[in-house]
Amino acid sequence: MTTNPATTAGACDDPRSVYLAACPCRDMLDLLANKWSALALGALEDGPQRFSRLRTRLQGVSPKVLTQTLRRLEEHGLVDREIHAEVPPRVEYSLTPLGADACAPLSHLRDWVELNIDRFPGTLG
Known part of the structure; x- marks a missing residue:
């Protein structure tokens, strides 16, 4: 079994x-793991x-939340x-x-969730 160096006190000196x-x-x-x-x-x-x-494609997102999300993604260099x-x-x-x-990696995570939703207890899947 491999030990995670970050969980071993003082073992991780990498600032990243x-x-x-x-x-x-x-x-x-935190930004990437956010649902929206x-x-x-x-x-x-x-x-x-x-x-x-x-907004049409992302069913359930409010205009305010989508605007905030796109701004954050733009600020961090992920979206133009x-x-x-x-x-x-016209804005694109x-x-x-x-x-x-x-x-x-996000695509792999979305695919994994869709394939395994029935395995999660307490979900509607």
Whole structure:
């Protein structure tokens, strides 16, 4: 059995260990593990999309929460927001290369959840 160095007192000196309280990786993990972030990134894998299309695709998300989610993803370099000079203005969201990189593990997690939902006690699946 392998021991997790972060759980052994004093054994982890790597400042990039998500198990350390001061690790900046925790913020990124928190962002990516958020339900709406993971779903928004997945929806953007199909290509650039407008806000209204994303909101339709992500059933149950409020406009406020989707706006906050997209802003956070943009602030952290995962999503680009492009404003097209038209009347009315058209705004599209797309993945950055970093966002596209994050999609692979998130896609595996979404697939795993869909395949195993019946195994979770207390779920509606």
